[in-house]
Amino acid sequence: MKTKDAILILDFGSQTTQLIARRVREFNVYSEIRPCTVSLDEIRAFGPKGIILSGGPASVYDEEAPRIPVEIFDMGIPVLGICYGMQLMAHLLGGLVERSFKREYGPAELRVLSTEDLFYGLDSNRKYRVWMSHGDRIEVLPPDFISIAESENSPYAAMRHKERPLFGVQFHPEVVHTEIGREVLSNFVFRICGCEPTWTMESFIETTVREIREMVSSEDRVVCALSGGIDSTVTALLVHRAIGDRLVPIFVNNGVLRKNEPEEVLSLMEGLGLKVHYVDASQRFLERLQGVTDPEKKRRIIGYTFIEVFEEEARKIGNVKWLAQGTLYPDVIESVSFRGPSATIKTHHNVGGLPERMQLKLIEPLRELFKDEVREIARELGLPKKVIWRQPFPGPGLAIRILGEVTEERLRILREADAIVTEEMLKSGWYYKVWQSFAVLVPVKTVGVMGDYRTYEHVIAIRCVESQDAMTADWVRLPYELLARLSNRIINEVQGVNRVVYDISSKPPATIEWE
Ligand SMILES: Nc1ncnc2c1ncn2[C@@H]1O[C@H](COP(=O)(O)OP(=O)(O)OP(=O)(O)O)[C@@H](O)[C@H]1O
Numbered sequence: 001m002k003t004k005d006a007i008l009i010l011d012f013g014s015q016t017t018q019l020i021a022r023r024v025r026e027f028n029v030y031s032e033i034r035p036c037t038v039s040l041d042e043i044r045a046f047g048p049k050g051i052i053l054s055g056g057p058a059s060v061y062d063e064e065a066p067r068i069p070v071e072i073f074d075m076g077i078p079v080l081g082i083c084y085g086m087q088l089m090a091h092l093l094g095g096l097v098e099r100s101f102k103r104e105y106g107p108a109e110l111r112v113l114s115t116e117d118l119f120y121g122l123d124s125n126r127k128y129r130v131w132m133s134h135g136d137r138i139e140v141l142p143p144d145f146i147s148i149a150e151s152e153n154s155p156y157a158a159m160r161h162k163e164r165p166l167f168g169v170q171f172h173p174e175v176v177h178t179e180i181g182r183e184v185l186s187n188f189v190f191r192i193c194g195c196e197p198t199w200t201m202e203s204f205i206e207t208t209v210r211e212i213r214e215m216v217s218s219e220d221r222v223v224c225a226l227s228g229g230i231d232s233t234v235t236a237l238l239v240h241r242a243i244g245d246r247l248v249p250i251f252v253n254n255g256v257l258r259k260n261e262p263e264e265v266l267s268l269m270e271g272l273g274l275k276v277h278y279v280d281a282s283q284r285f286l287e288r289l290q291g292v293t294d295p296e297k298k299r300r301i302i303g304y305t306f307i308e309v310f311e312e313e314a315r316k317i318g319n320v321k322w323l324a325q326g327t328l329y330p331d332v333i334e335s336v337s338f339r340g341p342s343a344t345i346k347t348h349h350n351v352g353g354l355p356e357r358m359q360l361k362l363i364e365p366l367r368e369l370f371k372d373e374v375r376e377i378a379r380e381l382g383l384p385k386k387v388i389w390r391q392p393f394p395g396p397g398l399a400i401r402i403l404g405e406v407t408e409e410r411l412r413i414l415r416e417a418d419a420i421v422t423e424e425m426l427k428s429g430w431y432y433k434v435w436q437s438f439a440v441l442v443p444v445k446t447v448g449v450m451g452d453y454r455t456y457e458h459v460i461a462i463r464c465v466e467s468q469d470a471m472t473a474d475w476v477r478l479p480y481e482l483l484a485r486l487s488n489r490i491i492n493e494v495q496g497v498n499r500v501v502y503d504i505s506s507k508p509p510a511t512i513e514w515e
Pocket residue numbers: 224225226227228229230231232233250251252253254325326349350351390391392393394395
């Protein structure tokens with residue numbers, strides 16, 4: 001950690017906290033998000049060159065509003081408060097924050113009053129479009145602070161301390177709708193905090209490989225659950241670079257993979273130099289799924305059977321001390337929840353139960369990265385486009401795309417339909433432009449007419465979404481011609497289907513998968 005300049009982001013529950021981290025990392029400066037409840041000692045141990053306080057839904061004058069120790073401002077580390085973060089800085093240092101008569105949501109015009117430090121390089125004679133989202137505002141600045149920008153509804157749209165490196169902005173520089181967002185954050189990170197842009201994926205690979213090599217002793221074996229997805233593939237390759245064939249990637253056929261997937265994954269992995277341990281456990285999975293219709297129950301059965309298969313295989317391999325996993329940063333960030341833990345919508349399957357049961361130690365080389373950064377590593381490692389841009393595929397596979405019971409017949413129908421979707425998406429170039437595109441088997445029957453006969457068959461739904469991180473998503477406006485081709489081919493080529501529909505729901509309120 002100490003080898004690189006880093007920015008620490010304290011999270012007060014803003015929807016855009018992750019974006020702050022991404023923006024800073026785009027400057028090749030490492031950044032990490034911690035909950036705002038972090039202690040001063042933890043901050044010292046992290047050793048940041050700068051601290052950013054995120055926005056958040058609370059109001060600083062509320063009893064229960066999240067706070068930080070005021071000593072943070074005396075550590076000699078530059079601090080930038082964004083929205084709630086700025087209001088909290090003002091509040092803690094003796095200013096006054098109140099509910100504003102006029103609220104600002106969406107675009108606002110900003111006039112910069114000082115073009116030193118934070119607004120360096122900008123023009124004070126023009127207005128800039130910035131994005132605001134607040135109902136409170138600063139009425140009185142804390143002692144020794146000055147206003148450095150104003151908007152129509154916020155005379156203190158940005159502030160700074162006269163001598164110390166303490167800054168606040170009422171607008172959100174992390175969102176793309178703020179036209180000077182990049183400049184403001186870059187001025188903070190480079191001019192004010194003095195960071196060097198040394199955090200690159202190349203250096204990341206080097207350091208990570210070295211660390212794994214030092215960690216794993218020369219007799220130990222490492223297993224890795226490999227799905228062929230980008231996360232587990234990159235994980236396996238990094239570990240492989242470090243310890244060679246003492247890594248044993250295990251690929252499990254769980255009976256709910258896509259058409260030709262086992263063959264394709266195996267040949268792809270061979271091409272990457274990985275010797276994959278292949279286990280066909282499809283019968284075991286399918287037997288256990290018999291008669292099961294509840295989505296969460298399907299997930300649990302698959303998750304648990306995965307662990308069982310893994311455990312058996314690892315014992316066969318012998319001398320396994322480590323488990324490598326493709327855990328990503330969004331999986332590990334603990335967002336502060338002063339409103340209690342968030343509801344479980346879906347239990348995402350993983351091999352999480354395994355380490356305790358087998359007393360395995362974990363290697364999670366990607367736990368600091370976002371998905372797009374993992375893709376950059378994949379590019380850096382020279383992986384082919386079809387691996388880098390492979391769409392995510394859930395661990396429980398087609399089981400959660402067959403609504404209701406998973407049977408051989410329904411699997412056949414969905415596999416065929418899904419293969420057509422993928423083929424046409426690839427052919428038209430749309431596959432790489434979207435987050436995910438796939439078919440769902442809706443197990444209701446509808447009436448149709450084919451060749452003068454009455455048919456009474458299944459419905460296939462096509463789901464195609466764009467997204468940054470799967471947290472929110474919107475359906476893709478695919479061209480009508482492509483939709484027509486999909487529908488036509490599926491109905492003609494897949495026996496048992498006489499109707500195709502297109503899912504036009506966003507997330508929220510829907511989710512990406514149907515179960
Ligand atoms: N068929 C499989 N065989 C072995 N491990 C699997 C299999 N399917 C899933 N896993 C494990 O479960 C993890 C979670 O699956 P998930 O689909 O979320 O990630 P991924 O496949 O690595 O990447 P992506 O999200 O791009 O598909 C995988 O990283 C992998 O370790």
